Amino acid sequence: MESAKRRKGRSGSRRSSARTHAEALLLAGDAPETRALAAALSAEWRAAPASLDALEEWRARESAGATCARVVVAMPAREPAGALRETDAGAWFARAEEPIARWAFALGVAAARCADGGAIVAVVDRPAPLDCAGFAPEAAVADAACALVRSLARSEGARGVRVNAIVTSARLAPSQPIAPAPALASFPGTYEQEVAGAVRLLLAADASGVTGQALAADCGRSW
Amino acid sequence: MTAAPRVALVTGASGGVGRGIALACAAAGWRVWIAARRAQEGEGVAREVDAAGGAGRFVACDVADADSVAAAIAAVLARDRRLDALAHNATSGLSPKPTSLREVSLGELQDHIAVSLRGAYLLARAAHSPLRSARGAYLLLTSEAGFEGKARLPIYAAVKAAQRGFARALAREWGADGIRVNCLAPLASTPAMERAFALDPAMQARVLGRLPLGALGDPIAEVGPAARFLLSDDARFVTGHTLMADGGSCPVT
Numbered sequence: 001m002e003s004a005k006r007r008k009g010r011s012g013s014r015r016s017s018a019r020t021h022a023e024a025l026l027l028a029g030d031a032p033e034t035r036a037l038a039a040a041l042s043a044e045w046r047a048a049p050a051s052l053d054a055l056e057e058w059r060a061r062e063s064a065g066a067t068c069a070r071v072v073v074a075m076p077a078r079e080p081a082g083a084l085r086e087t088d089a090g091a092w093f094a095r096a097e098e099p100i101a102r103w104a105f106a107l108g109v110a111a112a113r114c115a116d117g118g119a120i121v122a123v124v125d126r127p128a129p130l131d132c133a134g135f136a137p138e139a140a141v142a143d144a145a146c147a148l149v150r151s152l153a154r155s156e157g158a159r160g161v162r163v164n165a166i167v168t169s170a171r172l173a174p175s176q177p178i179a180p181a182p183a184l185a186s187f188p189g190t191y192e193q194e195v196a197g198a199v200r201l202l203l204a205a206d207a208s209g210v211t212g213q214a215l216a217a218d219c220g221r222s223w
Numbered sequence: 224m225t226a227a228p229r230v231a232l233v234t235g236a237s238g239g240v241g242r243g244i245a246l247a248c249a250a251a252g253w254r255v256w257i258a259a260r261r262a263q264e265g266e267g268v269a270r271e272v273d274a275a276g277g278a279g280r281f282v283a284c285d286v287a288d289a290d291s292v293a294a295a296i297a298a299v300l301a302r303d304r305r306l307d308a309l310a311h312n313a314t315s316g317l318s319p320k321p322t323s324l325r326e327v328s329l330g331e332l333q334d335h336i337a338v339s340l341r342g343a344y345l346l347a348r349a350a351h352s353p354l355r356s357a358r359g360a361y362l363l364l365t366s367e368a369g370f371e372g373k374a375r376l377p378i379y380a381a382v383k384a385a386q387r388g389f390a391r392a393l394a395r396e397w398g399a400d401g402i403r404v405n406c407l408a409p410l411a412s413t414p415a416m417e418r419a420f421a422l423d424p425a426m427q428a429r430v431l432g433r434l435p436l437g438a439l440g441d442p443i444a445e446v447g448p449a450a451r452f453l454l455s456d457d458a459r460f461v462t463g464h465t466l467m468a469d470g471g472s473c474p475v476t
Binding site: 063108151155 | 289323324325326327328329332333336337340341344347348351368369370371372373374375376377378380381382383384385386387388389391392393395396
């Protein structure tokens with residue numbers, strides 16, 4: 001029998017009458033991969049600001065928008081990677097500190113925009129552990145984003161909202177992965193294929209008992 | 224017990240877990256630099272290191288500031304000529320303050336990042352050369368929050384998780400230089416934990432209620448030795464790892 005809490009969760013939020021018409025809402029950093037992901041998911045694409053100074057105002061504005069049952073967040077890494085000893089302060093800020101701030105604010109918007117009983121999925125660029133040398137800032141950002149997802153799963157679970165992450169190395173795979181070779185020849189995969197499919201999986205009602213998880217859609221490169 | 228005395232620097236060592244690490248290293252006869260912003264408290268811990276069998280030194284250090292970090296490492300090398308072990312324990316003063324992702328300010332967020340993560344980066348940059356010369360060890364103090372997230376402390380959880388990712392990657396990057404990089408996730412009775420309990424009264428029952436060993440760890444007797452192990456040659460084949468020293472609290476490893 002369906003619980004009262006679940007029925008309440010499915011009934012939608014106070015702003016349910018103003019839901020978006022797209023199948024999902026995608027809050028994203030501006031990159032070809034996120035636009036491709038939006039197309040693959042038939043999602044409304046909403047850009048997060050590049051500047052940190054604009055984040056607070058953006059969160060306030062976007063949080064007031066219509067709710068949606070399915071919200072996806074993708075903040076792809078934007079800067080070239082490299083060894084830490086060759087990473088100056090400016091590069092460090094751009095590769096580590098700025099992206100974590102963008103993730104925190106974008107997930108704050110996602111919480112506000114996701115309807116009761118809905119689902120949020122974060123698409124996180126993460127270097128596979130075997131291939132992460134030279135990606136220390138990116139690995140830090142990825143683990144931070146996954147922790148933010150778990151924190152949000154805890155805080156939003158009471159209203160029936162599930163929050164999960166898909167981790168991918170599609171944008172952070174080295175040109176020559178070290179041995180052993182990835183399990184699937186399709187490594188590292190793409191946003192529009194492997195990532196989009198995994199996002200659909202976690203957004204679906206079939207995943208109604210899954211929350212706080214980080215699922216690697218990296219063609220068997222990490223487990 | 225480690226045989227050879229080592230030179231260690233511990234950030235945020237003017238109290239709590241950092242002090243516990245410093246005194247555990249002192250018990251093994253190490254020379255321990257107390258790197259902290261609070262001079263009076265830091266110098267007091269340096270004297271405790273002397274009394275515990277080591278050699279204590281204090282150096283003022285703001286881990287979020289590149290010049291301050293570089294000066295602290297330079298002070299170590301000027302006096303002791305080497306650095307074998309580096310432990311980054313300092314965290315933002317905002318760590319126990321509850322917040323949410325819908326309301327956290329950019330300023331609060333940046334303070335967390337600056338101390339925990341920028342500090343990790345600045346220390347790594349400044350200490351790489353002496354740690355390579357010593358084939359030494361770099362230890363980052365993370366938290367179970369970084370594994371499982373926290374509904375009311377999401378930014379704290381995020382920066383603690385970020386340290387794990389950073390350490391995992393740096394361990395692979397620095398392995399060829401003979402430098403080990405690890406994390407320790409303690410759960411200890413500290414002034415910071417007491418402040419967190421005061422800010423969230425229900426937290427104490429939540430924390431203590433799931434501890435198989437029944438009580439918070441003692442920073443000197445129970446957490447410090449675990450840190451000393453990872454910083455010592457006894458752990459010479461351990462890198463890229465996070466060791467839980469939490470009394471079995473965290474259900475995720």
